Amino acid sequence: MTDAADRLIRDVQExxxxxxxLTDRAALEPWLTDWRGRFxxxxxxxxxxxxxxxxxxxxxxxxxxxxxxxxxxxxxxxVGGATPPADGSAxxxxxxxxxxxxxxxxxxxxxxxxxxxxxxxxxDRAAAVGRRFPLTLGARGSCTIGGLVxxxxxxxxxxxxxxxxxxxxxxxxxxxxxxxxxGLSGLKKDNRGYSIDQLLIGAEGTLGIxxxxxxxxxxxxQRRAVAWAGVADPGAALKLLRHMEERTDRVEGFELIxxxxxxxxxxxxxxxxxxxNGRHAWHVLIEATSATxxxxxVPMVQDLLGDAIExxxxxxxxxxxxxxxxxxxxxxxxxxxxxERAEGPSTAHDISVPVADMPRFLIEAKAAVEAAFPxxxxxxxxxxxxxxLHFHVRAGRQAREGWTAREGPGIERFVDDLVTQAGGSISxxxxxxxMKRAELARxxxxxxxxxxxxxxxxxxPRGIMNPGKLxx
Amino acid sequence: MTDAADRLIRDVQExxxxxxxLTDRAALEPWLTDWRGRFxxxxxxxxxxxxxxxxxxxxxxxxxxxxxxxxxxxxxxxVGGATPPADGSAxxxxxxxxxxxxxxxxxxxxxxxxxxxxxxxxxDRAAAVGRRFPLTLGARGSCTIGGLVxxxxxxxxxxxxxxxxxxxxxxxxxxxxxxxxxGLSGLKKDNRGYSIDQLLIGAEGTLGIxxxxxxxxxxxxQRRAVAWAGVADPGAALKLLRHMEERTDRVEGFELIxxxxxxxxxxxxxxxxxxxNGRHAWHVLIEATSATxxxxxVPMVQDLLGDAIExxxxxxxxxxxxxxxxxxxxxxxxxxxxxERAEGPSTAHDISVPVADMPRFLIEAKAAVEAAFPxxxxxxxxxxxxxxLHFHVRAGRQAREGWTAREGPGIERFVDDLVTQAGGSISxxxxxxxMKRAELARxxxxxxxxxxxxxxxxxxPRGIMNPGKLxx
Numbered sequence: 001m002t003d004a005a006d007r008l009i010r011d012v013q014e015x016x017x018x019x020x021x022l023t024d025r026a027a028l029e030p031w032l033t034d035w036r037g038r039f040x041x042x043x044x045x046x047x048x049x050x051x052x053x054x055x056x057x058x059x060x061x062x063x064x065x066x067x068x069x070x071x072x073x074x075x076x077x078x079v080g081g082a083t084p085p086a087d088g089s090a091x092x093x094x095x096x097x098x099x100x101x102x103x104x105x106x107x108x109x110x111x112x113x114x115x116x117x118x119x120x121x122x123x124d125r126a127a128a129v130g131r132r133f134p135l136t137l138g139a140r141g142s143c144t145i146g147g148l149v150x151x152x153x154x155x156x157x158x159x160x161x162x163x164x165x166x167x168x169x170x171x172x173x174x175x176x177x178x179x180x181x182x183g184l185s186g187l188k189k190d191n192r193g194y195s196i197d198q199l200l201i202g203a204e205g206t207l208g209i210x211x212x213x214x215x216x217x218x219x220x221x222q223r224r225a226v227a228w229a230g231v232a233d234p235g236a237a238l239k240l241l242r243h244m245e246e247r248t249d250r251v252e253g254f255e256l257i258x259x260x261x262x263x264x265x266x267x268x269x270x271x272x273x274x275x276x277n278g279r280h281a282w283h284v285l286i287e288a289t290s291a292t293x294x295x296x297x298v299p300m301v302q303d304l305l306g307d308a309i310e311x312x313x314x315x316x317x318x319x320x321x322x323x324x325x326x327x328x329x330x331x332x333x334x335x336x337x338x339x340e341r342a343e344g345p346s347t348a349h350d351i352s353v354p355v356a357d358m359p360r361f362l363i364e365a366k367a368a369v370e371a372a373f374p375x376x377x378x379x380x381x382x383x384x385x386x387x388x389l390h391f392h393v394r395a396g397r398q399a400r401e402g403w404t405a406r407e408g409p410g411i412e413r414f415v416d417d418l419v420t421q422a423g424g425s426i427s428x429x430x431x432x433x434x435m436k437r438a439e440l441a442r443x444x445x446x447x448x449x450x451x452x453x454x455x456x457x458x459x460x461p462r463g464i465m466n467p468g469k470l471x472x
Numbered sequence: 473m474t475d476a477a478d479r480l481i482r483d484v485q486e487x488x489x490x491x492x493x494l495t496d497r498a499a500l501e502p503w504l505t506d507w508r509g510r511f512x513x514x515x516x517x518x519x520x521x522x523x524x525x526x527x528x529x530x531x532x533x534x535x536x537x538x539x540x541x542x543x544x545x546x547x548x549x550x551v552g553g554a555t556p557p558a559d560g561s562a563x564x565x566x567x568x569x570x571x572x573x574x575x576x577x578x579x580x581x582x583x584x585x586x587x588x589x590x591x592x593x594x595x596d597r598a599a600a601v602g603r604r605f606p607l608t609l610g611a612r613g614s615c616t617i618g619g620l621v622x623x624x625x626x627x628x629x630x631x632x633x634x635x636x637x638x639x640x641x642x643x644x645x646x647x648x649x650x651x652x653x654x655g656l657s658g659l660k661k662d663n664r665g666y667s668i669d670q671l672l673i674g675a676e677g678t679l680g681i682x683x684x685x686x687x688x689x690x691x692x693x694q695r696r697a698v699a700w701a702g703v704a705d706p707g708a709a710l711k712l713l714r715h716m717e718e719r720t721d722r723v724e725g726f727e728l729i730x731x732x733x734x735x736x737x738x739x740x741x742x743x744x745x746x747x748x749n750g751r752h753a754w755h756v757l758i759e760a761t762s763a764t765x766x767x768x769x770v771p772m773v774q775d776l777l778g779d780a781i782e783x784x785x786x787x788x789x790x791x792x793x794x795x796x797x798x799x800x801x802x803x804x805x806x807x808x809x810x811x812e813r814a815e816g817p818s819t820a821h822d823i824s825v826p827v828a829d830m831p832r833f834l835i836e837a838k839a840a841v842e843a844a845f846p847x848x849x850x851x852x853x854x855x856x857x858x859x860x861l862h863f864h865v866r867a868g869r870q871a872r873e874g875w876t877a878r879e880g881p882g883i884e885r886f887v888d889d890l891v892t893q894a895g896g897s898i899s900x901x902x903x904x905x906x907m908k909r910a911e912l913a914r915x916x917x918x919x920x921x922x923x924x925x926x927x928x929x930x931x932x933p934r935g936i937m938n939p940g941k942l943x944x
Contacts, residue, residue: 179919189860190897198670388661425662447651458930
């Protein structure tokens with residue numbers, strides 16, 4: 001293996017120059033650990049191609065030599081999906097040099113971005129032509145298009161625009177044998193067999209390397225209304241969502257926040273204060289948008305919330321009166337994780353259940369977890385309208401050093417069992433990576449797992465694509 | 473093979489009763505030929521399960537005995553996708569007894585339909601709860617959900633709502649090893665590895681049998697505007713579409729019709745007359761809808777078309793003043809194929825190219841085909857906004873008996889070459905089936921084809937699922 005990896009590094013440097021394979025420890029170091037510091041791996045080099053042709057040549061060579069590759073974009077995986085194996089057998093494969101926006105067509109509402117394009121940059125480029133790429137999430141300043149595709153990323157605007165799966169019009173992919181699949185023409189209809197594009201979305205780099213994506217754009221937001229509502233429980237929150245959806249199709253953000261999650265943010269994050277005067281057990285952050293300047297969603301949201309208060313769905317609500325107020329409301333949502341970390345250790349579970357079942361599930365799961373793990377506090381926030389919440393279990397004030405390592409795995413299995421019994425998913429939007437691999441193997445229906453493994457073995461028979469992740 | 477098939481028939485009858493395996497010639501006969509009479513096959517029986525459990529048991533047994541199965545829904549394939557092989561080695565596998573609508577939830581905008589549910593019945597059931605399943609097409613009275621999923625069907629409302637791929641929230645599938653994949657919970661977010669659902673959509677029954685689908689519903693149409701416009705050329709038609717899309721998101725049908733296509737309908741179909749007084753080289757049928765009773769799309773479409781006439785995009789236009797007039801306009805669109813058949817033999821090509829390229833492609837392809845095949849007339853109609861047209865080549869008045877058999881394959885290859893050179897698809901919405909199998913093998917990029925074959929071999933190693941179709 002050592003010889004083969006060295007040979008690959010040398011060949012790549014000879015053919016594509018010194019930049020194409022970095023072996024300097026200082027250059028490697030930041031990419032050997034995931035951003036939260038939970039996983040650490042080893043690798044002798046980062047291969048860093050500058051074009052699809054270089055990717056294809058390197059993958060072909062890696063296949064011939066039997067050297068596994070770990071594709072990496074912004075290294076923002078929540079599940080160790082971009083961290084190499086600890087034994088140093090694989091090389092990192094960075095797409096960051098491939099960061100061109102190849103095309104942006106406002107008429108056709110399409111952009112073609114290389115894998116290394118950073119999400120925030122795509123947002124800016126789309127805005128410059130009067131369009132918007134609607135998917136967004138906390139890591140937008142560093143996550144890349146290739147990673148977003150490979151993890152079928154979600155985020156806060158899924159309610160209206162879907163996950164990456166709904167936003168990808170076509171992919172360019174280097175398959176594990178080095179062949180280039182080119183689906184970038186952005187055909188809206190194409191029924192020539194199984195969709196290679198769809199198979200690669202969410203494959204976490206285990207079936208090939210996404211080198212570019214044709215992405216759908218939508219009209220730019222001209223005006224938005226951002227509101228905050230206090231509700232009695234998650235059931236009321238879901239009824240509020242249905243109440244609004246029946247009356248408008250402009251709601252694109254609908255985030256549930258627990259009262260204690262808000263309290264932590266107020267306690268720990270400077271400048272954050274509660275948007276409402278009274279205390280509420282649960283809160284909802286709502287965003288409605290308009291793509292035309294002549295429609296102001298603010299009065300509409302005010303009216304809808306007024307009706308909801310009258311109907312007893314909402315206890316109290318406020319609508320941001322300025323863009324600054326709107327940003328302040330979103331800042332609360334975006335700081336929940338940070339506030340939680342400041343409070344102490346916790347375990348994080350990215351789960352989904354059918355939307356209608358989520359209110360009941362939340363209440364029951366919280367009670368079950370807190371009973372099974374005395375002293376813990378279960379809390380939740382996230383994308384109620386998608387049936388996807390970040391269900392977190394905090395250690396509690398008495399927790400001792402090493403709590404996460406000691407209690408984490410047991411809590412994870414407990415929560416995953418509850419989710420599975422509820423017909424839900426143990427990974428709604430973060431993927432499997434290395435963190436949830438054992439849980440997937442434990443809980444996936446055997447027939448499904450056999451199909452996933454068969455696909456992996458068929459397309460990557462040498463096992464060179466992102467070893468140790470998903471079913472690899 | 474004979475013994476094995478007999479054994480399978482006997483076992484199925486013993487376990488599941490005589491209805492589960494019909495061998496009567498009269499019962500078999502209609503299903504041995506495709507509806508257009510282009511393909512004919514042989515089979516000794518139709519297996520006809522009544523439940524998912526029966527499907528799983530029969531598929532498992534067929535796999536053990538090595539007897540291939542040909543899944544069949546409404547038998548409305550355009551490419552021989554549901555017609556068994558001529559050698560009689562396979563059994564038909566009808567999903568028609570599985571025709572229950574298992575659930576319909578207006579709040580969640582979801583229906584769960586078994587594979588044998590007929591599209592028109594789903595339309596009716598959704599309407600009864602104030603919702604709509606938006607996909608529709610000519611064969612709606614006989615095509616089934618299983619077939620629509622398995623061919624990733626399109627139709628006339630794709631512009632706004634997408635193909636089946638966008639409307640499937642989850643699938644129940646019996647995999648070739650007899651395992652049941654259950655994706656019906658309709659999770660909006662689920663990142664547990666490669667999407668088996670997406671892989672089965674458009675797989676034409678070659679990777680397993682779709683037994684049920686969770687399908688997205690949308691609000692019912694309260695009011696609609698249907699309009700007809702005469703335009704100079706396809707480029708003007710596409711500009712008209714962009715003109716409308718910039719001003720409203722309510723356009724859901726936008727069908728291009730050539731002047732000579734309309735003339736054939738007027739000539740051959742009783743009761744059809746041209747909607748406009750003057751002559752126009754090209755026509756567009758437009759439908760805009762409103763989901764609320766308080767918005768009437770008719771004045772909006774009138775205004776938009778008025779502006780388009782002033783801008784020189786449209787030569788003349790009319791908006792239906794009643795539901796009867798609206799239906800009459802759609803009747804013209806729906807009778808184009810019948811009119812063409814009345815005129816004489818023709819070849820049909822279901823093609824797509826990138827939307828922006830379609831106007832130029834159409835003009836150039838028509839000229840190229842008519843030059844290469846003297847006496848023919850190339851014409852087109854269909855879904856311009858999706859980049860998908862039905863490009864048809866008529867024999868011309870002088871054509872002699874046997875024209876289709878003699879000239880068809882050469883014309884098909886010629887058109888497929890043009891489409892491929894233009895970066896398009898030789899099958900936009902009809903699939904590959906047996907009709908386009910050789911063309912797929914000839915024209916698909918070798919790397920893509922290798923991936924499709926690897927997936928097929930991995931999931932169906934015994935080759936029992938719909939042999940002779942796609943890459944099977």
